[in-house]
Amino acid sequence: MSSDERRDSLADQAAAWVPPWQRPTAPSAAPETEDPGDSAPPEGPEPTKISGEIEGAAESAAPDVPVEAGGVGETGGVEGGRGSGEGRGVGEGKGGRGSSAKGSAGRRQRASAPEPPPELDDTELRGALEAILLVVDEPVSELILAQVLEQPAERIGPLLDEIAAGYTAAGHGFELRRAAGGWRLYTRPEYATYVERFVLDGQSVRLTQAALETLAVIAYKQPVTRSRISAIRGVNCDGVIRTLVSRGLVEECGTEPDSGAFLYRTTTMFLEKLGLNSVDDLPPLAPFLPDDVEELADATR
Incomplete structure (x- = not known):
């Protein structure tokens, strides 16, 4: 065979050659014994079958459901599901918040308006x-x-x-x-x-005459300073006032603005011991004053 004939033969073979995955499947009996050295790699009939099925499925599905339409449809379905889920979630959330707000308002109303206590007969x-x-x-x-x-x-x-x-x-x-x-x-x-x-039981603790006089001066002249009490009584009254304070009958009630001296007044215990409601219930002094009170006052001046 000449070289030209050999090249024509090779060209014909190349033109007639079919790839393995496009070749028709032909069942053949496998030999009982195969030489590992002579065995050829599988021609891949299964990949060819799978590829054909995939291509067939794609071709059959293409006219009915376009890829873009399908993608949009799937996305729309997902978005629709999400929207319905969000709608339910938001609705339920709003309802829950509404119930909570109503409950808080009710609690505030109950707290602001407590039930009145039962009225006793x-x-x-x-x-x-x-x-x-x-x-x-x-x-x-x-x-x-x-x-x-x-x-x-x-x-x-x-x-x-x-x-x-x-x-x-x-x-x-x-x-x-x-x-x-x-x-x-x-x-x-x-x-x-x-x-x-x-x-x-035979034991009596009484106020002295000096204490009674000092207490009377404070009761009728309150609030009054120590110096004023001493001037009215004509003697020093510091010790007597301390006694009255310790007995709880007299108490300090501030200072005089001009001199800064302490002012004294009677206490609640004084009213309680005498059975009085206020100092306004003290009896008037006029019936107890002597007839020559003005002469005595002039004499002291």
């Missing part, structure tokens, strides 16, 4: 007042009694007046009366002798 309120008045060690005001019993203050005063009138009408050995701006139970004056005999 007259019998129970009377008993509660009597029980408190039996244990107090100083006069208690109507406002404090109303706060403790959680009752309107308008009910306390009239009921205390009624209780006091009832004690007086029944002739009890004690009475309820106002003193030092409040209410307290006291023994009746007609039984004072028996009470003193029981309490003092």
